[in-house]
Amino acid sequence: MRVVADIIKGAYSLIVGMGVTIRAFFSPVVTCQYPRETINISPRFRSHTKLVGDPENPDRTKCIVCGMCERNCPSNSIKKIEGEKKEGEKKKTATSYILDFTTCSQCGICVESCPVDALAFSSDYNPVGFRREDFHYDLVKEYEKRKKTA
Amino acid sequence: MCDTIINIVNIVGKEVVRTVVGLIGVFIVVIGNAIMLTWAERKVAGHMQRRIGPKEVGPFGLIQSFADSVKLLGKELLTPANVERPLYFLAPTLIFVPVLVTFVVIPFDGFLQVKDINVGILVILAFSSLTVLSILIAGWGSNNKYSLIGAVRSVAQNIAYEIPLLLSLLPIIFMANSFSLRDVVEAQKGLWFVFYQPVAFLIFFVASVAETNRTPFDLPEAESELVAGFHTEYSGMRFSLFFLAEYTNMFIVSAIAVTFFLGGYQGPILPGVVWFFMKTYVLVFVLLWFRWTFPRVRFDQLLNFSWKILIPVSFLNLLVTGGILKL
Ligand code: SF4
Ligand code: SF4
Numbered sequence: 446m447r448v449v450a451d452i453i454k455g456a457y458s459l460i461v462g463m464g465v466t467i468r469a470f471f472s473p474v475v476t477c478q479y480p481r482e483t484i485n486i487s488p489r490f491r492s493h494t495k496l497v498g499d500p501e502n503p504d505r506t507k508c509i510v511c512g513m514c515e516r517n518c519p520s521n522s523i524k525k526i527e528g529e530k531k532e533g534e535k536k537k538t539a540t541s542y543i544l545d546f547t548t549c550s551q552c553g554i555c556v557e558s559c560p561v562d563a564l565a566f567s568s569d570y571n572p573v574g575f576r577r578e579d580f581h582y583d584l585v586k587e588y589e590k591r592k593k594t595a
Numbered sequence: 596m597c598d599t600i601i602n603i604v605n606i607v608g609k610e611v612v613r614t615v616v617g618l619i620g621v622f623i624v625v626i627g628n629a630i631m632l633t634w635a636e637r638k639v640a641g642h643m644q645r646r647i648g649p650k651e652v653g654p655f656g657l658i659q660s661f662a663d664s665v666k667l668l669g670k671e672l673l674t675p676a677n678v679e680r681p682l683y684f685l686a687p688t689l690i691f692v693p694v695l696v697t698f699v700v701i702p703f704d705g706f707l708q709v710k711d712i713n714v715g716i717l718v719i720l721a722f723s724s725l726t727v728l729s730i731l732i733a734g735w736g737s738n739n740k741y742s743l744i745g746a747v748r749s750v751a752q753n754i755a756y757e758i759p760l761l762l763s764l765l766p767i768i769f770m771a772n773s774f775s776l777r778d779v780v781e782a783q784k785g786l787w788f789v790f791y792q793p794v795a796f797l798i799f800f801v802a803s804v805a806e807t808n809r810t811p812f813d814l815p816e817a818e819s820e821l822v823a824g825f826h827t828e829y830s831g832m833r834f835s836l837f838f839l840a841e842y843t844n845m846f847i848v849s850a851i852a853v854t855f856f857l858g859g860y861q862g863p864i865l866p867g868v869v870w871f872f873m874k875t876y877v878l879v880f881v882l883l884w885f886r887w888t889f890p891r892v893r894f895d896q897l898l899n900f901s902w903k904i905l906i907p908v909s910f911l912n913l914l915v916t917g918g919i920l921k922l
Binding site for chain 1: 639642643644645646647650884885887888889904
């Protein structure tokens with residue numbers, strides 16, 4: 446008797462399993478066909494850092510060239526922060542800010558330590574390059590490019 | 596043009612022409628079926644896992660199998676150093692013999708049959724056991740432990756499942772009173788045998804899944820344990836022959852199930868051959884469905900299932916059928 450009960454139970458479980466797969470078969474596809482389609486990147490996503498524009502003067506970024514981020518970076522990924530004082534402005538304006546993305550661990554210490562909130566994470570999820578130097582970003586130039594395309 | 600063809604037919608004899616044309620047709624069906632099924636298998640697998648499956652090569656990825664076969668044809672034929680050479684070369688060819696012979700006796704339509712042998716069923720059953728021989732040869736000849744384990748498993752499994760397969764066909768033979776496949780189909784003019792013999796149909800289908808070595812009974816080639824089982828050492832065209840044989844076997848077991856239980860080419864309105872292929876591919880789809888639903892069984896479960904359940908039940912079924920027919 447137990448054998449028969451087992452067989453019936455087993456057969457039933459097989460049918461349940463087949464029901465699961467056939468329902469999946471007729472349900473819509475859940476994958477994203479990546480190169481053809483993309484999904485929206487979560488705002489929390491951390492790619493390389495970017496400089497944020499100054500809302501009062503879109504020609505410059507918020508960065509005041511204080512060097513806090515460079516000093517705090519645990520991976521020493523930030524180099525060559527240079528700036529100049531423009532005519533009639535109180536603060537310095539960054540002219541060069543090199544981020545070595547090959548060593549950056551996206552820890553966010555630079556973003557947090559910036560006194561004027563000039564840094565943020567970008568959502569650039571697919572950077573590619575053929576040489577190491579392709580990932581040494583000049584964030585000031587990158588900001589200018591972004592401004593132009595915006 | 597027509598006259599010359601008739602002349603040629605008269606000179607070489609009708610039987611020869613029928614066989615040659617039939618074999619060419621069989622080859623076309625075999626290749627076309629394998630190409631279609633490799634595509635269908637991936638597509639079904641994809642959608643059952645809520646993916647798309649092949650989509651890049653051609654519309655809906657239909658050309659994908661062609662691309663794959665060109666790739667396989669272009670591959671170097673690698674022969675490992677210490678293989679048993681004659682056996683190693685023989686196995687992929689031998690696996691094709693049962694496949695072709697079985698096709699010869701299957702009635703695709705009222706007249707579309709290469710040859711109606713009056714012991715057709717016996718021919719199929721006798722030759723389908725040859726598959727296991729070539730698997731054994733492949734496993735032994737490869738000189739590889741995984742291949743050998745796969746082959747040994749295959750033998751145990753095929754012996755265990757050949758018996759219920761045979762026993763589940765016997766009641767049908769009782770009812771049709773003939774060994775010829777065409778007579779079996781003709782006997783189902785009224786009601787298909789699956790309605791008289793649902794148990795036999797189930798047993799036959801389960802046993803034939805085991806015979807084709809497909810999941811959940813794919814122990815001879817269990818990828819996760821045995822690399823690729825008996826065809827571990829095969830590459831290029833030789834591998835693709837095994838591959839081709841597997842997909843053709845799927846078609847064959849479905850075709851036999853259709854012939855014996857689902858009325859073969861019988862059906863209203865549409866021509867018989869269309870009915871035949873439609874029914875067969877529905878069963879093939881069920882086989883694919885099985886594969887992407889069920890996990891592999893353990894070896895003791897596999898043998899227990901056959902010896903303790905399938906064989907007694909099919910014996911019982913046979914006895915009951917015999918008793919009822921006698922009354
Ligand atoms: S995220 Fe971390 S590692 Fe990267 S630059 Fe900023 S402080 Fe350095
Ligand atoms: S901490 Fe902020 S303001 Fe200071 S250099 Fe870095 S980005 Fe510029």
